[in-house]
Amino acid sequence: xxxxxxxxxxxxxxxxxxxxxxxxxxxxxxxxxxxxxxxxxxxxxxxxxxxxxxxxxxxxxxxxxxxxxxxxx
Numbered sequence: 001x002x003x004x005x006x007x008x009x010x011x012x013x014x015x016x017x018x019x020x021x022x023x024x025x026x027x028x029x030x031x032x033x034x035x036x037x038x039x040x041x042x043x044x045x046x047x048x049x050x051x052x053x054x055x056x057x058x059x060x061x062x063x064x065x066x067x068x069x070x071x072x073x
Contacts, residue, residue, distance in 0.1 A: 006057035014048045018061040031062075033069045040068070 011017055016024070021044070025031035030043060040062070041055040062068045 003057060003060070006054050007061070010050060010054050010058060013050055013054075016048075018058060021058060022062070022067065031067060033067075035062075035068045 007018065022031060025035075025040075025043075028043075030039070037056065037059045040059050041052060044050060044055050044058065045052075059068070
């Protein structure tokens with residue numbers, strides 16, 4: 001499955017785009033540069049019942065946009 005296919009599938013399943021998730025996480029005061037991938041995945045999995053691959057695609061979007069940092073750095 002391509003990266004874009006993961007994002008399309010998330011939109012189909014949840015009705016939300018990465019921008020919608022950004023706003024939701026900001027509202028919940030969860031989105032910050034120190035957010036860990038597992039925290040994001042667990043929160044979204046709990047609230048949106050998606051698989052790890054789809055949720056890690058969301059992490060990749062946030063990371064590529066500078067909304068979160070790679071915890072390995």
